[in-house]
Amino acid sequence: MKIIIIGGGPCGLGAAWRLTELGHENWLLFEKKDYWGGLSASFQDSEGFWWDVGGHVLFSHYTYFDQVMDSLLGKEDGWVFHEREAWIRMQDRFIPYPLQNNIRHLPKEIYWECLEGMIDIWENRQKKAPAHFGEWIDATFGKGLARWFLRPYNYKVWAYPPEQLDWSWVGDRVAPTDIRRVLKNAVFQKDEISWGPNAMFRFPLHRGTGNIWRTLSQRLPQEKIHLNKELAAISADNRHVSFTDGTSEEYDVLLTTIPLTEIIRNSEPEFPLSHFPISNLRHSSTHVVGLGLKGNPPDYLATKCWIYFPEDNCPFYRVTVFSNYSPNNVPDIKNQWSIMCEVSESTVKKVERDQIESDVIDGALNTGLLSSRNQVTHTWHHFVEKGYPTPSLERNPLLFRVLKYLEEKGIYSRGRFGGWRYEVGNMDHSFMQGVEFINRVLASAEELTLWYPQIVNSDHPSGGKR
Ligand SMILES: Cc1cc2nc3c(=O)[nH]c(=O)nc-3n(C[C@H](O)[C@H](O)[C@H](O)COP(=O)(O)OP(=O)(O)OC[C@H]3O[C@@H](n4cnc5c(N)ncnc54)[C@H](O)[C@@H]3O)c2cc1C
Numbered sequence: 001m002k003i004i005i006i007g008g009g010p011c012g013l014g015a016a017w018r019l020t021e022l023g024h025e026n027w028l029l030f031e032k033k034d035y036w037g038g039l040s041a042s043f044q045d046s047e048g049f050w051w052d053v054g055g056h057v058l059f060s061h062y063t064y065f066d067q068v069m070d071s072l073l074g075k076e077d078g079w080v081f082h083e084r085e086a087w088i089r090m091q092d093r094f095i096p097y098p099l100q101n102n103i104r105h106l107p108k109e110i111y112w113e114c115l116e117g118m119i120d121i122w123e124n125r126q127k128k129a130p131a132h133f134g135e136w137i138d139a140t141f142g143k144g145l146a147r148w149f150l151r152p153y154n155y156k157v158w159a160y161p162p163e164q165l166d167w168s169w170v171g172d173r174v175a176p177t178d179i180r181r182v183l184k185n186a187v188f189q190k191d192e193i194s195w196g197p198n199a200m201f202r203f204p205l206h207r208g209t210g211n212i213w214r215t216l217s218q219r220l221p222q223e224k225i226h227l228n229k230e231l232a233a234i235s236a237d238n239r240h241v242s243f244t245d246g247t248s249e250e251y252d253v254l255l256t257t258i259p260l261t262e263i264i265r266n267s268e269p270e271f272p273l274s275h276f277p278i279s280n281l282r283h284s285s286t287h288v289v290g291l292g293l294k295g296n297p298p299d300y301l302a303t304k305c306w307i308y309f310p311e312d313n314c315p316f317y318r319v320t321v322f323s324n325y326s327p328n329n330v331p332d333i334k335n336q337w338s339i340m341c342e343v344s345e346s347t348v349k350k351v352e353r354d355q356i357e358s359d360v361i362d363g364a365l366n367t368g369l370l371s372s373r374n375q376v377t378h379t380w381h382h383f384v385e386k387g388y389p390t391p392s393l394e395r396n397p398l399l400f401r402v403l404k405y406l407e408e409k410g411i412y413s414r415g416r417f418g419g420w421r422y423e424v425g426n427m428d429h430s431f432m433q434g435v436e437f438i439n440r441v442l443a444s445a446e447e448l449t450l451w452y453p454q455i456v457n458s459d460h461p462s463g464g465k466r
Pocket of ligand 1 (some may be wrong): 006007008009010011012030033036037038039040053054056057058059229230257258286342384386388414415416417418425426427430431
């Protein structure tokens with residue numbers, strides 16, 4: 001059986017890793033860029049600073065994934081271990097995330113508005129399912145938290161109004177409200193930051209997140225993996241793919257990890273677009289603006305991992321204090337530091353692209369991240385057209401129809417944009433989608449991640465990971 005893999009991000013590399021592990025020899029992998037890792041790659045700028053494509057945190061829901069990570073960079077030596085410190089910047093102050101467990105830090109009027117909203121939902125338990133993410137927010141958090149944090153923040157991240165989003169993706173991604181806990185923290189003046197899965201995480205000591213995927217690529221049979229090879233067209237009827245350099249390959253099974261919408265476009269006229277309104281599969285774009293800084297971070301940023309920004313005094317929704325992740329992310333940690341700011345864009349949320357770097361610096365000054373423009377030695381701007389697969393209201397019925405149709409033609413689309421499911425779109429999920437696909441093809445195993453996000457994202461009954 002000849003297996004062709006398109007895309008050298010975590011999903012394609014996961015499939016290649018598993019094929020190698022199982023000793024299946026008849027496969028090839030093609031990546032259009034001149035580097036491995038896709039959205040999880042890292043880049044070194046001309047000043048020697050390292051950057052990821054936005055703050056990449058190695059969360060894991062799988063024992064297998066952890067073992068592969070250990071085997072790539074070592075159990076300890078190749079990593080920096082962090083206790084997750086996520087914060088929110090609003091009302092001119094830093095508040096530990098999740099906000100609902102720490103609302104005592106808010107100004108009194110807003111504090112009360114948030115509490116009252118929670119009491120309202122407690123008293124008027126909603127029985128019907130929410131129609132959209134906006135209703136889910138209101139019904140889960142109450143009007144106060146929705147107004148001051150969840151609605152504005154989610155618009156900034158998703159770049160679509162919550163009314164246009166589904167809520168079924170939420171899973172373990174959003175901390176729920178627990179009024180008993182909220183009140184207890186308020187009465188005992190307690191901060192709570194270790195919410196949810198992965199309160200600890202690790203980050204590569206050298207060369208950013210991309211080092212994981214670069215190292216993994218080096219462990220694969222080099223004659224089977226090819227950079228600078230861009231898929232141009234798929235002929236499903238002839239089981240044949242062609243590349244922009246004029247070459248082609250036949251296959252028995254095709255695993256593609258490129259955006260699903262591009263497979264359909266590449267396969268015209270075999271997959272008539274009129275059958276699939278693929279413009280309903282929406283996405284948002286991501287601008288990553290890195291600020292190279294001189295000096296040292298102020299004390300209030302010295303241990304923070306990342307910070308959420310719901311207000312309109314800055315264009316970014318999230319900032320990672322990237323030099324805190326590894327001292328090697330900057331050339332001279334004694335005299336330099338760095339922050340990485342993420343700004344979303346979509347057809348409904350426009351960004352002034354040519355002034356984004358100065359808007360980000362203004363935002364960093366407005367929000368107290370920087371005290372002076374002179375701290376900035378240089379900037380790094382990276383734009384990805386497809387950053388987040390949007391869980392829009394129209395997505396599920398269309399997505400499952402398209403995936404099924406492709407499977408009938410012997411084409412298997414997986415990964416962050418191949419599966420278009422944000423809820424299983426992180427590195428561990430994407431890698432495991434590749435692994436599980438190979439397990440299915442070679443050993444008839446079930447693919448859990450793509451089809452059952454709620455299972456892989458929940459705790460294993462044994463209390464451990466899957
Ligand atoms: C801003 C941001 C923050 C993130 N933060 C985190 C985080 O904190 N933790 C986490 O785990 N994950 C995070 N992620 C998600 C992570 O980047 C993805 O899970 C992962 O990269 C997806 O892997 P993939 O292989 O499915 O897709 P991709 O990484 O997109 O790889 C697809 C590959 O296909 C290639 N390709 C495309 N078209 C063609 C073609 N025609 N021919 C050949 N090759 C092609 C691309 O060049 C790419 O290399 C984040 C993503 C973003 C955008």
